[in-house]
Amino acid sequence: MSNCIKDITHNEAFGLLTKSELSILENNKTSLKYDKSEVLIKQGTLSNSIVFVKKGISKIYIEGAQKKIILTIKRDNNFLGLSSLYTEDKTYQYTVSALEKCKVDLYDKMAFKEVLQQNVAFSNEIIKYINHNTTRFYKRLLCITEKNSRGKVADMILCLSNHIFGCLEFTIPLSRQELADFAGLSMENTIRILKEFEADKLIKLKGKNFKIKNKAVLERISEFG
Amino acid sequence: MSNCIKDITHNEAFGLLTKSELSILENNKTSLKYDKSEVLIKQGTLSNSIVFVKKGISKIYIEGAQKKIILTIKRDNNFLGLSSLYTEDKTYQYTVSALEKCKVDLYDKMAFKEVLQQNVAFSNEIIKYINHNTTRFYKRLLCITEKNSRGKVADMILCLSNHIFGCLEFTIPLSRQELADFAGLSMENTIRILKEFEADKLIKLKGKNFKIKNKAVLERISEFG
DNA sequence: CTAAATAATTGATATTTGTCAATTAATAAT
C-alpha cells in the first residue's frame, strides 16, 4: 500500500462563508496567472497572502542548504500558505512554483484572518485542511526513513498515478532531477531504478510519459524493498 | 544552526475560554496518571480524546512496518492528538508514551469540538499550535533528507539541549535505541558517532548523562557533515 | 535548420550506512 494519501480539494470552504465574509475576501483579492516554472510562493519571504490555486499544477518544495525536497504536487482548488497562519515565524516555510500555467487568487492574509475570526465553521474547515496535510507528512516522513530507494521510487510512481493524475498512464510535468527531489534520492539513482522497473516490465517509460504495467508488484516493492 | 525549533506550550488556550466553555471541558474530562513507558495514545486506535499533558515528558513516534521514528519529545502543558481533529481517518496517526511519570487530562473529542465550534479565538489558537507543529516537521523532513549521520546526531543533541532540557548538561530519559529512532539512524551508527564526538571533546558522555563541551563545533557539524 | 545548451543516461568508483556477531556493562530478579 502506498504511503501517499489522496489529497483533498479546498473549494468547499467558500460555501461556509456568508455574503459579507465573501465580500471581505473579494475586496482583498488579486487574481493572477503564472506561467510554467514561475514562483507563486517563495520560502523565506513574508507570508502576506493566502493563495488559492484555481487552476493548474504546482510543486511545493523546501530549499535546504544543499538539497531541495519536493513536499508534494498540488492540483486545482487548493489553498497554499495555510501553514503560515498564526505562526511566530512570519515567513513562508516552503517555495511553490508552477509546473504548468496556473490561475490563482491571492487573498490578503489580514482579510483572511478577519474572516477566520468571524466564522468558526470556516476556521474548523481550515483545521481540517491543515490536519489532512499533517497526516500526509507523517506518512511521508515514515516513507523517507523506512523505505529503501526502490521502495521510494515505487511509492512515488504510485502516488503520481493514484493521487495526482488518477490513472495508469500519465505525463509528468517534472524533470528527472525533480523526480529525484520528490523521492529524496540522487538523480542518477532515481533514473537507474526507473530503468530497472522498466526492464522488469513494471512500467513503460517514454521520456516524461509513464505507463504502469504491473501495479501489484509496484505496491509490493513500495511496501518494502 | 539547529533545525530544531523551540516548542511552544499550549496552556494559554484555556484562558481564551468562557466559564461555560470551560465547564463543558471540565464535565468531559478524565484525569489520569501514567507511569514511565505507559502508552498515552496508541497509533491506529480511534481518536476519541484530546489529551492535555499537565506534567511529564513523553515521546511521540510513528510505528512503521520495520522501524519506529520518534517525531518529537514533548514536555508539560501540551495538547496531544490535535492533528486528528476533523480528519477523514478517525484514528491517531502516532503513538505517545510516557518517558517519566505523567499527569494528563483526557478531554472527550466531541466536547472539545463543541468548544471549538463556539469559540473562534480558541479555534484559531489551535490552528497556531498545529501550524507550529507543521513548521517543525518541515524542518525535520529537511534534516532527515539532507544531513548525513553525523549531522543528524549533532542536530539531535542540540535539539535536546536547546529545546527539551534548556541547558548544556542533561540526563536523557531515552535508551540508545530510542536516540537512534529519534535521529533516524541505526543504533550502532548512533553510538559510534556519539563516541566520535566524545573523542573529539565535543561532548562528555556518562551513560544517559550528556554534557555539551563545544557547542559551536556541534552546530557546524549539524549545518553540514 | 544547425549550433549551443541543457537534460538524461550509463559506468566506474568511493563513501556512507546498516547488519550481524561477539563482547562488555548495567540493571533487574531471586
Place this chain on the structure above:
DNA sequence: ATTATTAATTGACAAATATCAATTATTTAG
C-alpha cells in the same frame, strides 16, 4: 550477593547510495 536479563559497545563486513566523469539525447536559440 549472585545470576539472569537486557542494554550498550565494538569490530568486521556487506549492502546501499552518492558522486564523478563521460556519453548520448533532447530542447532551445538564433
